[in-house]
Amino acid sequence: MIVAEQKSLEEIRRIIAPYEKVLLLGCGTCVTVCGAGGEREVAFLNSALRVAQAKSDDGVHNFSEYTVKRQCDFEFLDVLVDKVNEVDTILSLGCGIGVQVVAERFPDIPILPGVNTSFMGMAKEWGVWDERCAACGDCRLAETAGICPITRCTKGILNGPCAGTKNGKCEANKDMDCAWILIYKRLERLHQLEKMRRYYPPRNFRVIPRPRRIVMKADIEQGEDNG
Amino acid sequence: MDNEVTNYQNNRMREASHGRSLIPPCQVACPLHMEIGEYVDLVAQGKVLEALQVIREGNPFPSICAYVCTHPCEDACRRSQVDKSIAIRALKRFAVEFGGDRMIELEAETVQSEKVAVVGSGPAGLACAYYLRKLGYPVAIFEAYSELGGMLRVGIPQYRLPREVVDTEVQRLIHMGVEIKTNTRVISIDLLLDMGYKAVFITVGAHQSLRMGIEGEESPGVIDGATFLREVNLGLKPSLGEEVAVVGGGNVAMDAARAAVRLGADKVSILYRRSRTEMPASPDEIEQALEEGVETMFLVAPTKMKRENGRLSVTCVRMELGEPDAGGRRRPVPIEDSEHNMEFDTLITAIGQAPQISEDFRLRLGRGSTIQVDPVTLTTNRTGIFAGGDAVTGPATVTQALASGRQAAFRINDYLRHRYPSVDKEAEETLSGELLPKTIETIRKIERLEPPLLPPEARTKEFKPVELIYNWEAAVDEARRCLRCGMGAEIMFQDKCATCLTCLRICPYHVPYLDEGGTIQIPADQCQACGICVAECPAKAIVLRKPYDRRHIDEELEHALKSAAESKSKPLIIGFCCQYGLFGTGALASLWREGKAGIWIVPVLCVAKLEGGHILRAFEMGAEGVFVAGCGERCSRENTAFWVLQRVEEVRRALSQIGLEQERLQTFNLRAADGDITEALDNFTGRIGGLCLASVMKQEVKS
Numbered sequence: 001m002i003v004a005e006q007k008s009l010e011e012i013r014r015i016i017a018p019y020e021k022v023l024l025l026g027c028g029t030c031v032t033v034c035g036a037g038g039e040r041e042v043a044f045l046n047s048a049l050r051v052a053q054a055k056s057d058d059g060v061h062n063f064s065e066y067t068v069k070r071q072c073d074f075e076f077l078d079v080l081v082d083k084v085n086e087v088d089t090i091l092s093l094g095c096g097i098g099v100q101v102v103a104e105r106f107p108d109i110p111i112l113p114g115v116n117t118s119f120m121g122m123a124k125e126w127g128v129w130d131e132r133c134a135a136c137g138d139c140r141l142a143e144t145a146g147i148c149p150i151t152r153c154t155k156g157i158l159n160g161p162c163a164g165t166k167n168g169k170c171e172a173n174k175d176m177d178c179a180w181i182l183i184y185k186r187l188e189r190l191h192q193l194e195k196m197r198r199y200y201p202p203r204n205f206r207v208i209p210r211p212r213r214i215v216m217k218a219d220i221e222q223g224e225d226n227g
Numbered sequence: 228m229d230n231e232v233t234n235y236q237n238n239r240m241r242e243a244s245h246g247r248s249l250i251p252p253c254q255v256a257c258p259l260h261m262e263i264g265e266y267v268d269l270v271a272q273g274k275v276l277e278a279l280q281v282i283r284e285g286n287p288f289p290s291i292c293a294y295v296c297t298h299p300c301e302d303a304c305r306r307s308q309v310d311k312s313i314a315i316r317a318l319k320r321f322a323v324e325f326g327g328d329r330m331i332e333l334e335a336e337t338v339q340s341e342k343v344a345v346v347g348s349g350p351a352g353l354a355c356a357y358y359l360r361k362l363g364y365p366v367a368i369f370e371a372y373s374e375l376g377g378m379l380r381v382g383i384p385q386y387r388l389p390r391e392v393v394d395t396e397v398q399r400l401i402h403m404g405v406e407i408k409t410n411t412r413v414i415s416i417d418l419l420l421d422m423g424y425k426a427v428f429i430t431v432g433a434h435q436s437l438r439m440g441i442e443g444e445e446s447p448g449v450i451d452g453a454t455f456l457r458e459v460n461l462g463l464k465p466s467l468g469e470e471v472a473v474v475g476g477g478n479v480a481m482d483a484a485r486a487a488v489r490l491g492a493d494k495v496s497i498l499y500r501r502s503r504t505e506m507p508a509s510p511d512e513i514e515q516a517l518e519e520g521v522e523t524m525f526l527v528a529p530t531k532m533k534r535e536n537g538r539l540s541v542t543c544v545r546m547e548l549g550e551p552d553a554g555g556r557r558r559p560v561p562i563e564d565s566e567h568n569m570e571f572d573t574l575i576t577a578i579g580q581a582p583q584i585s586e587d588f589r590l591r592l593g594r595g596s597t598i599q600v601d602p603v604t605l606t607t608n609r610t611g612i613f614a615g616g617d618a619v620t621g622p623a624t625v626t627q628a629l630a631s632g633r634q635a636a637f638r639i640n641d642y643l644r645h646r647y648p649s650v651d652k653e654a655e656e657t658l659s660g661e662l663l664p665k666t667i668e669t670i671r672k673i674e675r676l677e678p679p680l681l682p683p684e685a686r687t688k689e690f691k692p693v694e695l696i697y698n699w700e701a702a703v704d705e706a707r708r709c710l711r712c713g714m715g716a717e718i719m720f721q722d723k724c725a726t727c728l729t730c731l732r733i734c735p736y737h738v739p740y741l742d743e744g745g746t747i748q749i750p751a752d753q754c755q756a757c758g759i760c761v762a763e764c765p766a767k768a769i770v771l772r773k774p775y776d777r778r779h780i781d782e783e784l785e786h787a788l789k790s791a792a793e794s795k796s797k798p799l800i801i802g803f804c805c806q807y808g809l810f811g812t813g814a815l816a817s818l819w820r821e822g823k824a825g826i827w828i829v830p831v832l833c834v835a836k837l838e839g840g841h842i843l844r845a846f847e848m849g850a851e852g853v854f855v856a857g858c859g860e861r862c863s864r865e866n867t868a869f870w871v872l873q874r875v876e877e878v879r880r881a882l883s884q885i886g887l888e889q890e891r892l893q894t895f896n897l898r899a900a901d902g903d904i905t906e907a908l909d910n911f912t913g914r915i916g917g918l919c920l921a922s923v924m925k926q927e928v929k930s
């Protein structure tokens with residue numbers, strides 16, 4: 001799941017400054033789960049912005065709020081058509097994808113990001129999120145015992161551990177587990193230590209064309225005989 | 228709010244905000260189905276007037292029940308699965324006394340022409356007359372004795388039910404226009420019909436004492452319990468001699484024994500043929516009788532008696548317990564050759580009563596000479612003649628009699644209006660299911676507080692009421708133990724739930740769970756209604772079942788802000804205080820100083836329900852400082868302080884980003900062990916004053 005973090009109030013206030021009527025737009029999926037931009041956070045932000053406005057005298061805004069089930073598909077945004085006509089900008093609390101989909105759907109209005117989209121990960125416990133996947137496009141978890149060295153090793157090395165590992169922790173951050181020690185232990189447990197003894201050549205991310213696109217549907221030629 | 232909050236979820240929330248609380252087991256067990264959860268919660272909030280209002284809606288004579296109800300609700304109370312049930316009856320007594328029930332005046336207007344006769348003025352008859360008057364019928368009560376009340380007057384002794392309480396209710400009925408005909412024994416129903424009564428409610432009780440059927444039962448010095456208590460209650464002071472035996476193990480036996488003690492008997496012994504565990508009398512009654520010096524002899528039964536030398540010689544056999552009988556109690560079996568003699572001055576028999584229905588009534592009778600009725604309509608074999616109370620059930624309880632009187636009034640109304648009986652629609656869902664072990668384990672154990680009793684020495688001299696009343700603090704603390712069954716959280720919109728698992732992870736009682744389909748469920752029979760998940764759900768998908776609970780803080784806050792704006796006192800400080808902790812602690816008086824310091828209290832029903840938005844709203848509307856005051860360790864729920872601090876931190880972070888000092892938001896403990904929060908609060912107000920000054924000066928420098 002995508003994990004994001006709400007931007008600071010200072011930054012949000014700065015970017016909305018030029019606009020009077022602001023729609024705070026939440027997303028009911030990933031950013032709800034990570035507590036960055038669901039209905040609860042939209043309401044809290046709305047209240048906080050009002051306080052800021054009441055306690056200082058720079059700029060008068062008119063806030064409204066709304067949360068759609070998902071921002072990253074056009075169809076969910078249709079309910080916004082009328083509202084969009086009534087505001088000067090939309091501050092989207094969806095992830096970066098959501099912000100862009102909203103922008104694409106409503107070309108005539110400025111869309112601003114309210115969160116920093118941070119990573120793909122999981123809730124370690126209530127209120128704590130950890131990164132797990134870098135979306136590298138070439139998954140190697142079969143060789144690394146289901147533990148991703150690209151995200152969980154500070155250096156992202158494919159042939160670890162490096163010389164900086166100490167008591168199972170990483171030299172870059174003593175509170176952080178060394179991903180390669182985790183991989184070793186898990187492989188040992190699975191009796192697959194031979195996987196450690198191989199060399200994995202570095203990967204050339206530059207060959208991956210960006211932006212990526214995945215086409216799943218078959219390319220059916222017009223006028224082809226349908227059987 | 229001036230800005231429109233357009234949110235599709237909010238709109239739908241509004242549409243769907245109908246009450247969905249489930250009926251708790253205490254209410255199901257109450258013969259009158261009183262809204263116990265509701266009034267207990269109101270007592271916990273210190274709102275006695277409102278509590279009394281709820282009580283009066285469900286009970287025509289709450290002051291009577293407050294003294295003598297056998298409280299089946301407490302037997303059903305789910306708190307007993309955790310520790311001990313809520314002291315519901317004693318709390319009702321508190322609400323009735325402190326809410327000023329005796330001051331309430333009732334009026335009724337006659338809007339119907341059909342006259343109704345009520346035969347018998349026990350609780351069933353009185354209740355029926357009460358509701359028939361409310362429905363606008365002319366009603367007359369016929370009572371054989373000189374005073375109204377039935378067993379309330381001639382059965383239950385005064386030390387458990389002061390006569391003034393019955394008098395007050397009778398006066399109210401007279402004020403409502405009920406016609407009273409005392410010293411009038413009805414001997415024929417036909418006569419009543421001839422007099423123009425269109426419907427008759429027969430509620431003559433069960434006054435005929437059962438006989439033991441043994442030799443010598445007619446001897447002088449042997450008296451039956453009902454007669455004895457009637458004489459005592461009518462002030463006749465029957466002479467008992469020094470040693471008194473009471474035969475029986477029910478409440479009438481207890482009352483007879485305790486009355487005998489009060490009449491000055493030296494030694495009062497209860498003879499019961501089974502053991503203490505089988506005694507049908509209520510445990511409290513037995514306990515209090517023992518405290519007053521009543522002795523008990525178990526597993527004995529008299530077989531014959533005779534009057535000799537001015538005393539009673541009673542022959543008894545010893546018993547042992549055999550197989551359980553149909554009622555599940557073990558049957559006593561006489562032990563051979565165990566006969567022995569005992570001597571007493573008086574022997575009171577209290578082994579049960581049965582109704583005595585005149586043959587001239589021409590009513591069909593059933594088991595134990597009770598009147599046969601249709602259980603739904605209370606109609607007898609004769610058209611227009613209804614019956615209820617002990618005369619139908621055999622000896623039962625005051626509350627059952629009240630419920631049957633109320634039912635009769637409504638069915639008589641249906642009959643006279645030629646309507647098909649509009650049977651109470653039990654459409655509402657009830658809460659069923661036991662608490663799970665993991666829930667029980669996590670619920671805070673809190674000792675049940677009993678109301679104080681008169682010390683035994685003081686009791687036995689006279690017939691003064693034994694049970695005293697709670698003080699405020701005790702009543703509030705006892706009421707707070709209620710688990711608020713059926714008023715918990717529910718997921719209002721499953722499609723809004725993002726299945727984030729927040730509720731599952733944070734619930735202090737491990738209530739929410741993921742079902743096999745991957746959907747979050749909050750089982751109503753486990754939820755403790757703490758509201759923590761409601762405030763934390765990032766999708767705002769969870770609501771409390773009771774609409775009042777959903778609106779409460781918003782409404783109180785807007786009210787406080789409005790009053791503050793009108794008073795223009797400065798600086799404005801808003802305090803969100805736990806309503807449960809405000810009473811009985813003296814904290815309220817020290818907090819409520821808006822005139823002086825500009826402090827405005829927003830009562831909340833547990834600070835764990837407070838959301839960041841509420842605090843921010845106070846600042847938005849001009850508050851210079853906000854404090855949150857909960858009950859700390861005295862809270863009846865788990866983890867509340869932790870969640871308050873989480874939310875306070877969340878708001879403080881926002882405040883500092885806005886450029887407001889974090890000290891503007893403080894938390895206090897209303898019931899801290901080390902006394903007064905007044906000082907802490909004064910410091911806080913002082914600091915806020917200082918901060919205001921500083922900000923004014925800053926502006927001066929700026930300009």
Ligand SMILES: Cc1cc2nc3c(=O)[nH]c(=O)nc-3n(C[C@H](O)[C@H](O)[C@H](O)COP(=O)(O)OP(=O)(O)OC[C@H]3O[C@@H](n4cnc5c(N)ncnc54)[C@H](O)[C@@H]3O)c2cc1C
Pocket residue numbers: 295296297346347348349350351352369370371372376377378379382383384411412413414430431432433434453456478479482615616617618622623624625626628
């Ligand atoms: C000693 C004792 C203690 C009790 N303690 C409790 C207790 O603590 N809690 C509790 O819940 N219950 C208690 N009960 C039971 C309770 O009092 C009865 O269940 C209840 O009073 C029954 O009400 P009722 O209206 O059916 O009849 P009753 O209260 O018996 O009233 C019947 C009335 O009808 C009158 N009557 C009879 N025949 C005629 C006639 N032909 N014409 C006119 N009037 C007539 C009688 O004089 C009497 O006043 C106790 C009972 C006794 C005897």
Ligand code: SF4
Pocket residue numbers: 002027028029030031070071072094095096097098099
């Ligand atoms: S917009 Fe972003 S946060 Fe919302 S559902 Fe799509 S991916 Fe998740």
Ligand code: SF4
Pocket residue numbers: 251252253254263264267303304305306313315708709710711712
């Ligand atoms: S805990 Fe409260 S609501 Fe639940 S059964 Fe007991 S009195 Fe009723």
Ligand code: SF4
Pocket residue numbers: 718723724725726727728729730731747763764765766767768769
């Ligand atoms: S906290 Fe709310 S969104 Fe999360 S699982 Fe519970 S109900 Fe669903």
Ligand code: SF4
Pocket residue numbers: 715716730733734735736737738739749753754755756757758759760761
């Ligand atoms: S209201 Fe409290 S007890 Fe009920 S599910 Fe939510 S957190 Fe658990």
